[in-house]
Amino acid sequence: MPEVDLFIDLDAIAANYTRLRAEADGRRVAAVVKADAYGLGAGPVGRRLQAAGCADFFVARLAEGLALRRHLPQARIVVLEGPVQGEVADFVAGSLVPALNTPGQVTLWSEAGRGLERPLPAALHLDTGMCRLGLSRAEVAALDAARLRGIDVTLVMSHLACADEADHELNARQLARFTEMSGSLPAVLRSFANSSGIFLGSDYHFDLLRPGAALYGINPTPGRPNPMLPVVRIQAPVLQVHRLDAPGTVGYGAVHATCSGSRIATVGVGYADGYMRGAGAGGVAMIAGREVPIVGRISMDLMTLDVTALDEHEVDIGTPVELLTAPGGIDRVAEAAGTIGYELLTRLGQRFRRVYRGSTGA
Ligand SMILES: Cc1ncc(COP(=O)(O)O)c(C=O)c1O
Numbered sequence: 001m002p003e004v005d006l007f008i009d010l011d012a013i014a015a016n017y018t019r020l021r022a023e024a025d026g027r028r029v030a031a032v033v034k035a036d037a038y039g040l041g042a043g044p045v046g047r048r049l050q051a052a053g054c055a056d057f058f059v060a061r062l063a064e065g066l067a068l069r070r071h072l073p074q075a076r077i078v079v080l081e082g083p084v085q086g087e088v089a090d091f092v093a094g095s096l097v098p099a100l101n102t103p104g105q106v107t108l109w110s111e112a113g114r115g116l117e118r119p120l121p122a123a124l125h126l127d128t129g130m131c132r133l134g135l136s137r138a139e140v141a142a143l144d145a146a147r148l149r150g151i152d153v154t155l156v157m158s159h160l161a162c163a164d165e166a167d168h169e170l171n172a173r174q175l176a177r178f179t180e181m182s183g184s185l186p187a188v189l190r191s192f193a194n195s196s197g198i199f200l201g202s203d204y205h206f207d208l209l210r211p212g213a214a215l216y217g218i219n220p221t222p223g224r225p226n227p228m229l230p231v232v233r234i235q236a237p238v239l240q241v242h243r244l245d246a247p248g249t250v251g252y253g254a255v256h257a258t259c260s261g262s263r264i265a266t267v268g269v270g271y272a273d274g275y276m277r278g279a280g281a282g283g284v285a286m287i288a289g290r291e292v293p294i295v296g297r298i299s300m301d302l303m304t305l306d307v308t309a310l311d312e313h314e315v316d317i318g319t320p321v322e323l324l325t326a327p328g329g330i331d332r333v334a335e336a337a338g339t340i341g342y343e344l345l346t347r348l349g350q351r352f353r354r355v356y357r358g359s360t361g362a
Contacts, residue, residue, distance in 0.1 A: 113150025
C-alpha cells in the first residue's frame with residue numbers, strides 16, 4: 001500500500017496569522033492549538049506561529065499544555081479546561097496558565113498561589129451566554145480581593161456561541177455582558193473573539209484575539225468568500241482503474257450505477273482516515289487540476305472516482321489524486337458530510353504521512 005500524504009503548509013498558516021492580525025488592526029493575536037492544532041500537529045504549527053510573531057497559545061487540556069511547553073519554552077500557554085485537584089503541581093511546573101471556569105478552580109488556584117507565596121497567573125473565563133464553561137455573573141460578582149488572593153489575573157476571557165452567524169442576536173448580547181462583567185475585574189488583557197468573532201468588527205476585538213479554525217484555512221465568514229489561505233491537502237495515488245465494458249454498479253450497497261464505457265479509479269483514502277463516509281455523495285477530488293466526482297459509498301480504506309471525462313492517458317495506476325483542494329476546500333467537503341470543517345480537520349487520520357511544507361520556524 002503506497003503512502004498517502006497529508007501536506008500541511010506552515011507558511012500558509014503563518015500568512016493566515018498575519019492576515020488575522022491585520023484584520024485586528026495589529027492587536028495581539030493568540031493561536032488556539034488545542035486537539036493537536038486541530039489535527040495538524042501542535043509542535044510544528046506552534047513553532048511556525050511563534051516565528052510569525054505569536055506569543056500566546058491556547059490548548060484545552062493539561063496534557064496538551066505540557067506537550068506544547070516542550071516545543072515553546074517561552075510562550076504563554078493557557079489551558080482552557082483549568083486545573084482539577086491533583087493537577088496544580090503540573091500546571092505550576094509547566095508554567096501553564098489555567099483558565100479558571102468555576103469558583104472551585106478559583107479557590108484551588110488561590111490556595112496554590114498562597115501556598116507558594118507568589119501570585120500565580122491565571123485567566124478568568126466568564127460565561128456570557130454560551131453556558132458551557134465559565135463563571136456566571138453572580139460568581140463574578142462574588143470575586144472580591146480575598147478570593148483572588150494568590151492569583152495574578154492576567155487575562156479575562158469569554159467565548160462567542162454564534163460568531164459564525166454575523167446577524168445572530170446573541171453576539172451583541174454576549175458582547176454587552178462581557179463588557180459589563182469584565183469591567184469589574186482586575187486584568188491586564190481581555191480576550192473575546194475567536195476566528196469568526198474577529199470578522200464581527202472592532203467592537204469584538206478587545207486586547208487579545210483567539211483564533212483557531214481560520215489559521216488552518218477554515219472559512220471564518222460562512223456564506224462569503226474565504227479570506228484565508230488553504231493549508232491542507234491530501235495526495236494519494238490511484239490504486240486501480242476499472243474500464244467497464246457493460247453497465248454495472250460501484251461499491252457497497254451498489255448505490256452508484258455506471259454505464260458501459262465508464263472508467264472508475266480507486267484511491268486509498270477512506271473513512272478510517274477521517275474522510276467521512278457522508279462526504280462521498282456530491283464530493284469531488286482533483287486530478288491534474290480538474291474536478292472528478294467521488295462515486296459510490298466511501299469505504300473504510302478506499303474511495304472510487306468516476307474519471308470517464310478525463311483522457312485515458314491522464315489517469316492510470318499511480319496517478320496522483322488530490323483531496324480537500326477543490327474550490328470550497330475543507331468547508332465544502334465537511335458540508336457534504338453534514339458537518340463542519342473543524343470536525344473534518346480534527347479527524348484526519350493518523351494513517352496519513354504528515355508532510356510539512358514551508359519554513360518550520362525552528
Ligand atoms: C474557548 C475557545 N476560544 C477560542 C476558540 C477558537 O475558535 P475558532 O476555532 O472558531 O477560531 C475555541 C475553539 O473552539 C474555544 O473553545
